[in-house]
Amino acid sequence: xxxxxxxxxxxxxxxxxxxxxxxxxxxxxxxxxxxxxxxxxxxxxxxxxxxxxxxxxxxxxxxxxxxxxxxxxxxxxxxxxxxxxxxxxxxxxxxxxxxxxxxxxxxxxxxxxxxxxxxxxxxxxxxxxxxxxxxxxxxxxxxxxxxxxxxxxxxxxxxxxxxxxxxxxxxxxxxxxxxxxxxxxxxxxxxxxxxxxxxxxxxxxxxxxxxxxxxxxxxxxxxxxxxxxxxxxxxxxxxxxxxxxxxxxxxxxxxxxxxxxxxxxxxxxxxxxxxxxxxxxxxxxxxxxxxxxxxxxxxxxxxxxxxxxxxxxxxxxxxxxxxxxxxxxxxxxxxxxxxxxxxxxxxxxxxxxxxxxxxxxxxxxxxxxxxxxxxxxxxxxxxxxxxxxxxxxxxxxxxxxxxxxxxxxxxxxxxxxxxxxxxxxxxxxxxxxxxxxxxxxxxxxxxxxxxxxxx
Amino acid sequence: xxxxxxxxxxxxxxxxxxxxxxxxxxxxxxxxxxxxxxxxxxxxxxxxxxxxxxxxxxxxxxxxxxxxxxxxxxxxxxxxxxxxxxxxxxxxxxxxxxxxxxxxxxxxxxxxxxxxxxxxxxxxxxxxxxxxxxxxxxxxxxxxxxxxxxxxxxxxxxxxxxxxxxxxxxxxxxxxxxxxxxxxxxxxxxxxxxxxxxxxxxxxxxxxxxxxxxxxxxxxxxxxxxxxxxxxxxxxxxxxxxxxxxxxxxxxxxxxxxxxxxxxxxxxxxxxxxxxxxxxxxxxxxxxxxxxxxxxxxxxxxxxxxxxxxxxxxxxxxxxxxxxxxxxxxxxxxxxxxxxxxxxxxxxxxxxxxxxxxxxx
Numbered sequence: 021x022x023x024x025x026x027x028x029x030x031x032x033x034x035x036x037x038x039x040x041x042x043x044x045x046x047x048x049x050x051x052x053x054x055x056x057x058x059x060x061x062x063x064x065x066x067x068x069x070x071x072x073x074x075x076x077x078x079x080x081x082x083x084x085x086x087x088x089x090x091x092x093x094x095x096x097x098x099x100x101x102x103x104x105x106x107x108x109x110x111x112x113x114x115x116x117x118x119x120x121x122x123x124x125x126x127x128x129x130x131x132x133x134x135x136x137x138x139x140x141x142x143x144x145x146x147x148x149x150x151x152x153x154x155x156x157x158x159x160x161x162x163x164x165x166x167x168x169x170x171x172x173x174x175x176x177x178x179x180x181x182x183x184x185x186x187x188x189x190x191x192x193x194x195x196x197x198x199x200x201x202x203x204x205x206x207x208x209x210x211x212x213x214x215x216x217x218x219x220x221x222x223x224x225x226x227x228x229x230x231x232x233x234x235x236x237x238x239x240x241x242x243x244x245x246x247x248x249x250x251x252x253x254x255x256x257x258x259x260x261x262x263x264x265x266x267x268x269x270x271x272x273x274x275x276x277x278x279x280x281x282x283x284x285x286x287x288x289x290x291x292x293x294x295x296x297x298x299x300x301x302x303x304x305x306x307x308x309x310x311x312x313x314x315x316x317x318x319x320x321x322x323x324x325x326x327x328x329x330x331x332x333x334x335x336x337x338x339x340x341x342x343x344x345x346x347x348x349x350x351x352x353x354x355x356x357x358x359x360x361x362x363x364x365x366x367x368x369x370x371x372x373x374x375x376x377x378x379x380x381x382x383x384x385x386x387x388x389x390x391x392x393x394x395x396x397x398x399x400x401x402x403x404x405x406x407x408x409x410x411x412x413x414x415x416x417x418x419x420x421x422x423x424x425x426x427x428x429x430x431x432x433x434x435x436x437x438x439x440x441x442x443x444x445x446x447x448x449x450x451x452x453x454x455x456x457x458x459x460x461x462x463x464x465x466x467x468x469x470x471x472x473x474x475x
Numbered sequence: 476x477x478x479x480x481x482x483x484x485x486x487x488x489x490x491x492x493x494x495x496x497x498x499x500x501x502x503x504x505x506x507x508x509x510x511x512x513x514x515x516x517x518x519x520x521x522x523x524x525x526x527x528x529x530x531x532x533x534x535x536x537x538x539x540x541x542x543x544x545x546x547x548x549x550x551x552x553x554x555x556x557x558x559x560x561x562x563x564x565x566x567x568x569x570x571x572x573x574x575x576x577x578x579x580x581x582x583x584x585x586x587x588x589x590x591x592x593x594x595x596x597x598x599x600x601x602x603x604x605x606x607x608x609x610x611x612x613x614x615x616x617x618x619x620x621x622x623x624x625x626x627x628x629x630x631x632x633x634x635x636x637x638x639x640x641x642x643x644x645x646x647x648x649x650x651x652x653x654x655x656x657x658x659x660x661x662x663x664x665x666x667x668x669x670x671x672x673x674x675x676x677x678x679x680x681x682x683x684x685x686x687x688x689x690x691x692x693x694x695x696x697x698x699x700x701x702x703x704x705x706x707x708x709x710x711x712x713x714x715x716x717x718x719x720x721x722x723x724x725x726x727x728x729x730x731x732x733x734x735x736x737x738x739x740x741x742x743x744x745x746x747x748x749x750x751x752x753x754x755x756x757x758x759x760x761x762x763x764x765x766x767x768x769x770x771x772x773x774x775x776x777x778x779x780x781x782x783x784x785x786x787x788x789x790x791x792x793x794x795x796x797x798x799x800x801x802x803x804x805x806x807x808x809x810x811x812x813x814x815x816x817x818x819x820x821x822x823x824x825x826x827x828x829x830x831x832x833x834x835x836x
Contacts, residue, residue: 061728176758198578244613251601256601257567261574268530268556268580275578291567298562323610452612453646455670460749462646467787475612 116414118142123346129336129366129442135353139345146409149191149344151423153402156207157215158431160375163206163223167379171402171439172223175237177204181374184401185308186211188347191274193355199267200246200259201278203238204308204373208278212245217434226441233444234452244377253279253286256305262291263303263364274302274358276351282313284327293331293364300363304332304354307368308341314377315386328368341369342399372399451475485750495612506689507548512682514656515545518663519583521695526581529667532572533585542587543623543682558604565802569595569620573602576618577671583667586622589638589676596641603672604647619666621675625770626819628680632807639718640676642781643748649701650748652676652720656686658745661699669701676747678720699789704751706758710740713764713829714757716781721768721820728825733826739829747777755781756790764832765790765798770819773802799832801825 050411109302120138128134160180166172179186186207189199201208209219214230222229222240230240238250249255259277266273279289284307296303307327311318328336335357339350349367354365372395376383382391409415450462450473464470487691510518522529522626537560538549550558560573561568566585572584586592592599603616606801625637643650649671653659659677666673689699708729715725723742729739740758744750759765765785767778777798785798830836 091797206554231609231613234611235609241610241613246574247610249602251597254570254597254602257570257598258574258577260567261571261576262578264571265572265575265578267578268575275574287562288566289560291564292570294562294564295567297557355714452608452610454649455607455612455615455617475607 024217027077030250044164055153095438114413115143115416119408119412119414121345121408123343123349124340126340126346127338129326129331129338130333131335131337134337135339135346135349139177139343139349141408141414143409143414145191146405146414147423148408149187149263150402150405150415150420151427152187152190152211153344153405154424155216155427155430156180156183156186156210157402158427159210159219159434160206162220162431162435164379166220166224166377166435166439172237172379173225174380175203176223177206177237177377178375178379181206181395181400182308182310182341182371182403184344184347185206185306185341185369185371188341188344189306189351191344191348192351193276196271197246197273197355198244198246198259198262198275199278200249200255200262201257202280202283203248203250204280205238205240205248208245209240209242210250212241212242214245215241215434217437218328220431220434220438221441224438224441225443225445226438227448228441232448234448239334253283253288255279256283256289257292257459259305260296260301260303260364263296263301264299266302267299272359274304274355274365276304276306277350278306278308280313281309281311281318282316283306283307283328284309284330285322293334293366296364297331297334300361302358302361303364303367304351304358305334305364306351307366308371309368310371310373312373312386314376315381315388324370331364331366334364334366336366336368338370342395343406344401344405380446395410422445477655481816483772485772486507503615505667506687508685508695509656509688510662510685511656511659511677512543513683514660514686514688515663516547516549516682518660518667519549520552522664522667523549523557524705525695526667527612527616530557530559530575530578530580530804531583531585532561532568534561534587536560536585536790540583541585543679543684545677546585555599561785562755563596565591565594566598569598570602570716572618576603576616576761577606577614579616583619583621586620588634588679589622589624590634590636592620592622592638599672599674600645601649601669604645605672606647607671608647617668617670618748619663619669619673620661620708620823621666621677623679623682624676625678626808626815629810629812629815630742630808631810635808637745637769637803639676639769639771639775640675641675643750643777646776647672648748649673649674649746650695651701651746652718653745654719654743656745657688657692657772658699658705660692661697662701665698665701667740668698669689672827673701676719681720684723702743702746702749704754705743706740706754707743708739708741710738710762712737712739712762713766713833714740714742714755714758714762715766715768715829716744716758716767716778718747718777719770721770723798724822724825725768725819728822728829731797736813737833737835738830744777750780750784752781752788753785755785759785759790760793763793763795765794766801766828766832767798768801769822770803771802772805774805776800776802778802796832799828801828 023389071125120140123139125137127136157180160178167176190211218230221238222231222330225233227233237246238246256277256279263275309327313321326354328338337350340346357365450471453473455475462473463469536546542545572582575582589669606614606616626635642648651662667677717725725741729741732739740762767781769777777809782798801820801824808818
């Protein structure tokens, strides 16, 4: 079954250039639905007439991955049930409201104790994490599509594969906390509150974009979100400075400061580590290690690949970045540490990006397609969460499918707006140079036009 | 302190009336003599007091009282939270200062000299200057970068560069270069109150120089608007435009030239970016001759920009001769005194250039 899925997925990719990333029959059908009309007329009837209790999962053929606390059922990774059975078990009263999952133990540096090895997940949280990750996934894939159609230009660094990091972090912090990252920033722009529509419209360079078309992919901002930064590593001292402001203002807020495995070798990061530790700034430094700095694998870039230890005198934690619960628990642990005034923490999230470094990088000259496929099949963050929820009856495949369709629709509508919105007016060219009351004269390309800047 | 005749003459006032006033022992006006260092100190003290969000960070600014003692007494008064000693990590602490500004504070980031700002220039330009524009007005960066700029005495090439032209090249920055104590105080207060990134170029050799400060400038709300030049001395024959230390050189040269009947109008730019071109144009349209004077290198410098702007504007038609630039010599700064002295504009160079421009032997 898995092989069939892979074959069809690859064929679809070659035909359409679109990566359906199907792990299950449902996803494949969703992916196909763009090209053929796929409907299940029988389903609604089933839902109304057959209200059977959920079928117990089949006896495990491989060792169980996790243990459940409330039920004695063993959880096994398996493909999702066909739709008919899923529809039959669709009864909200029967959903498991909360489960405790075992999560991978984190490697620790300079810490006696680390994040817990069990994570609680409520149905609501699960659905919310799923929805957010899926929205990010579809938004990035849509950006890929628009870029190939040359509607998006310039830089476009996509985040698909790494969704558990952004979503897990946001789940662990408050909206009043602060976050800053590098250029692979679309997911964080979304989790920090900017609608998909404004993100895509910024990518297409229209006036409805979050930065009114002035910034593009790498320069999107929101309250308590400081972008989006194009210079590798520069965001790390900025993040430490934001943490300084939190400490100075005594507001119990903290700053999550992200950087990649490539940036981890930047000198200014160590300068920031030193000052953050010296002054006990409430800063969580997070290295998203996706194994490649552009085209250079970590083995060829770093003398030490233990990025969580790079803080030396700063406690460090290495985290499974493909598991949203693992990320959430680790960031919660780090946040508690910071808020207690103990100073910064360095986290390393081991993750993976499916796309190349940017849209101009096919991403297969320095790694194999097999490697990418393997991560997709075994470790995809959305699939991991989905499997957990379905296998424990925390959600039904059908409701997740409906969610997928709703997200797809939202992203489509956003893309439609992004491609049809007007470009920024030329009057706006010189605006927002300075924050001030008075208008400023700006020189144009030649001495005669008198351009003005207002803000 | 007794008013020095030199400082009075520099202020452009007529020597005779000053001498008359002194000899009749009239009660002197309530103006005081304040060094540039003290003026800067007062500015920071007043702004720290006025707004809790203002703080100072840099190397040796706190417990050492400042490498050049500009922040003397501030740490004692305001403590560790507001006056922060940093390790020797320009790129790191400049980024921290910019981040703090983004998150709601109003930092003053001191560079021990602007030569060291080169280590951090990415944070000044890419993180501070461009952000308000890139974010279409969502993210302001209210920060002041200050420190000594340009040549000092005997510190050789790596410690003597003038960065006025480099920073003034970039949209999104304001670049300010005070000369007198009043300039220093009023412009620093204005810079701290400004919601934008301001590069504040001081000069080490001016720190110890006393200037008269008016009553008005002793008020806690005294600010000098950024972007306006000042006519330090009225004249009719030639316009001398300068900034920072060389304004003094221009006034000295003007005093000498006045004895030969050449009346120089001396303009103190005060702000390099945005430049007050209108004041220069108005002056050139009156005097018909222009000489720019600066300590920086000639190529792509402040003087070059002034000349280009004059050519593009109405004042060009009033020029009776091409504009002249008096600049530092186009070499890295040497160490030996005789070499160093001859690497920077001297008063005789200004006098010579004025006479050449006026086509006088």
